[in-house]
Amino acid sequence: xxxxxxxxxxxxxxxxxxxxxxxxxxxxxxxxxxxxxxxxxxxxxxxxxxxxxxxxxxxxxxxxxxxxxxxxxxxxxxxxxxxxxxxxxxxxxxxxxxxxxxxxxxxxxxxxxxxxxxxxxxxxxxxxxxxxxxxxxxxxxxxxxxxxxxxxxxxxxxxxxxxxxxxxxxxxxxxxxxxxxxxxxxxxxxxxxxxxxxxxxxxxxxxxxxxxxxxxxxxxxxxxxxxxxxxxxxxxxxxxxxxxxxxxxxxxxxxxxxxxxxxxxxxxxxxxxxxxxxxxxxxxxxxxxxxxxxxxxxxxxxxxxxxxxxxxxxxxxxxxxxxxxxxxxxxxxxxxxxxxxxxxxxxxxxxxxxxxxxxxxxxxxxxxxxxxxxxxxxxxxxxxxxxxxxxxxxxxxxxxxxxxxxxxxxxxxxxxxxxxxxxxxxxxxxxxxxxxxxxxxxxxxxxxxxxxxxxxxxxxxxxxxxxxxxxxxxxxxxxxxxxxxxxxxxxxxxxxxxxxxxxxxxxxxxxxxxxxxxxxxxxxxxxxxxxxxxxxxxxxxxxxxxxxxxxxx
Numbered sequence: 121x122x123x124x125x126x127x128x129x130x131x132x133x134x135x136x137x138x139x140x141x142x143x144x145x146x147x148x149x150x151x152x153x154x155x156x157x158x159x160x161x162x163x164x165x166x167x168x169x170x171x172x173x174x175x176x177x178x179x180x181x182x183x184x185x186x187x188x189x190x191x192x193x194x195x196x197x198x199x200x201x202x203x204x205x206x207x208x209x210x211x212x213x214x215x216x217x218x219x220x221x222x223x224x225x226x227x228x229x230x231x232x233x234x235x236x237x238x239x240x241x242x243x244x245x246x247x248x249x250x251x252x253x254x255x256x257x258x259x260x261x262x263x264x265x266x267x268x269x270x271x272x273x274x275x276x277x278x279x280x281x282x283x284x285x286x287x288x289x290x291x292x293x294x295x296x297x298x299x300x301x302x303x304x305x306x307x308x309x310x311x312x313x314x315x316x317x318x319x320x321x322x323x324x325x326x327x328x329x330x331x332x333x334x335x336x337x338x339x340x341x342x343x344x345x346x347x348x349x350x351x352x353x354x355x356x357x358x359x360x361x362x363x364x365x366x367x368x369x370x371x372x373x374x375x376x377x378x379x380x381x382x383x384x385x386x387x388x389x390x391x392x393x394x395x396x397x398x399x400x401x402x403x404x405x406x407x408x409x410x411x412x413x414x415x416x417x418x419x420x421x422x423x424x425x426x427x428x429x430x431x432x433x434x435x436x437x438x439x440x441x442x443x444x445x446x447x448x449x450x451x452x453x454x455x456x457x458x459x460x461x462x463x464x465x466x467x468x469x470x471x472x473x474x475x476x477x478x479x480x481x482x483x484x485x486x487x488x489x490x491x492x493x494x495x496x497x498x499x500x501x502x503x504x505x506x507x508x509x510x511x512x513x514x515x516x517x518x519x520x521x522x523x524x525x526x527x528x529x530x531x532x533x534x535x536x537x538x539x540x541x542x543x544x545x546x547x548x549x550x551x552x553x554x555x556x557x558x559x560x561x562x563x564x565x566x567x568x569x570x571x572x573x574x575x576x577x578x579x580x581x582x583x584x585x586x587x588x589x590x591x592x593x594x595x596x597x598x599x600x601x602x603x604x605x606x607x608x609x610x611x612x613x614x615x616x617x618x619x620x621x622x623x624x625x626x627x628x629x630x631x632x633x634x635x636x637x638x639x640x641x642x643x644x645x646x647x648x649x650x651x652x653x654x655x656x657x658x659x660x661x662x663x664x665x666x667x668x669x670x671x672x673x
Contacts (some may be wrong), residue, residue, distance in 0.1 A: 127301035133240060133251045136212065136305055140236065143210045143306035146315045152393060153308070153315060156407050160400060161205040163426075164433050166477030168198025169442060172512060174471040177463035187226075187459050188449060195221070195230050197445075201437065203233060204293055209400070211236045213294035213304030215264070216441065217285060218448055226459060227452045231445065236304070237272065241265045242280040250302040253292075261287045291441050311396040318392045328380040341371050401429035420483075427479055438474055446472065478509035496600045496621075572613025573668050579657035583608035586654030589646050596651025605655035616672055622665035625656055 123130050146153040171188055173181045192198070200216070207214035213236045221230035239252035249255070254263040264285045294304025306312075390404065397407035403422035405411040411419060450467050453459035464470070481487040494500040506513035527533045575583075583605040590596055590605075597605070604622075607614065614622075632649030636642060646654075657664065 127298035128250050128303070131301065131303055131305055136236070136303060139306050139309050139312070140211050142312050143212075143308045146308065146312065147210045150315055150319070152318075152396070152407070155409065156397060156400065156402065157206050157209050159406060159409075160209055160402065161202045163479075164205050164430055164437070165198060165201045166510065168192065168201065169434075169438075169474040169476050170510075170512065171446065172473045172475055174473075175463075176465040176469070177461065180461040180464035183461050184453075184459075184464060187453065188446065191224075191227050191229075191449060191453075194224055197231065200231055200233055201441070204441070205433070205437075207233075207235065208293050208295070208304065209307045211304075212306040212309075213292065215239055216291040216293070217266070218289050218291075218445070226456050227449055229445075229449055229452050234266065235270065238267050238270055239264055240267060240271075240282075242267075242282065253302060255302075261290075261292070263287065264290045264292075291444060293437065293440055295436075307400060310399045314392055314396045318389065318396075321388060321392075325381045325385055332379070340374055402426055423479070430479075434474075434476055442474055473507075475507055475512060476510055478507075478511070493598070493600055497603045572615050573619060573664075574611055574613050575608045575657055576660055576664055578660035579664055580609050580611055582654050582658030582660055583656070586651055586656075586658075589651045589654065593646075593651070596646070596648040597655045598652075601652050601655045608655075608657050608661065616668075619665050619668045619672070622656060622661060623669045626653075626662040626665065629653060 147157055148154070171185055173184045173188075175181055175184070204214045204216065215234040215236070215238070217232045217234060219230050219232045220228050222228060224230060241249060241252050252265040253261050254265075256262050264287065265282045266285050267279065268281045268283065269279055295307065296304075308315075390408070393408050394404040397404060400407075403419075403426055405414050405419060405422065406426060414422075447467075450460065454467070460467075491500075491505055495502070495505070502517070503513045506516055524533070586597065587602070587605050587609060590602065604618070607618075629649060629652065632638065632647070632653065635647055635649055637644030637647030638650050639645065656662075
């Protein structure tokens, strides 16, 4: 494919046809290729995208989302999207035309998939035409030439007839690898020689093993030829099964040794498959469905690159297919009673997003912990975290609320989860300043409950000390602890949920006081536990959190 021609000149109809047919052959006859293509389509589309609409009315949002979901199921849109992704990978491009299906109820919009062979111009091209597509002066497609019959259809003769389809009705999904490229070529193009190489190597190995196995036995001797009875060389002899026989004098019976497959056979296939999958940004363990040689870190790193590529593919499908399809659906649904509620407002003011299936994490416990850390540090949102799982955050929270309410009705959980109430504790060193302020703060707790609870001066100073230690030693505390220390040191009001977390933290880490480096002058002072303790407000912060928790109890 390396030549000085332009993108369109180098990808003529004949070139694209040859590459398309070769890729189709590999996809149909090579199980690795077929599995790679199916996996790519399944990972990209999954069970299908779900739309999340944001109009001026939340109740209207739900109606629109449900009606659109029902319509998607009625035309089997997820299946069509997966087929489109497979065709894009193998053929290099795929077309879809919006049509009217009279068998559908309500909105009769449908999507007809079209193979790349069907979009072509049998007659000589015009100046602003590229094999089946006409462009305006600005380079925008305006007309697609759709053949009346597939060039390879049964009982159909090659036809010069085609229909002119307006670009507004046609969708063209392909990957442009060069500027000015108007048609797509197979995404497997660079891997096609490798598939042939893999097949030749496998067949050669099998042939060598079969050749060695075809010989039941051979006669050989190390004696001089003039001292042995004459035996005609390379003459096959029939041997009766389960029989005993005498060999000619001086001759011995042996077998061919099978040297295939060698120990490098598996390594060679692994390297070839790894190179094949690379052109699709797919790691070997997904392409081969074999992770036996992977450890946790390398597997996760490879998956990050792969799923980043999947997100890019989804954005391309969203812009070229899904958004256009939703706008067309809204135009037709507006004329059908009950499909678009009155409170939704003009569609030009709507916003919407697409929620895709999430990917399975190889360590769910580690991911759940990281997720909680991000939420506590306010570096993410519930909407973003649920979207990674392919779920709608409002739907999930509403369902969870119903579950909790039902569990309370059944007595499986208490109706109100009480905060931990620690036993009365003696006044500890470092809490004197806080105890002196207790009487004044008690009167303010009720008023402060709406905005939060401000930590005392001693806790703020201790948090400052913890942050200074963290900067000096570069250890101690987590990302959540750093964020908490900054809030406490700044004297920001703390919410009731934060107070409960403080109570829980101090209860869990009380044991750290028994470790090395806790007290001044001891070895390793300050220890990681001592630094973390200070970042959460120290003893003064614990006394403050426990007191507020009891008041909230």
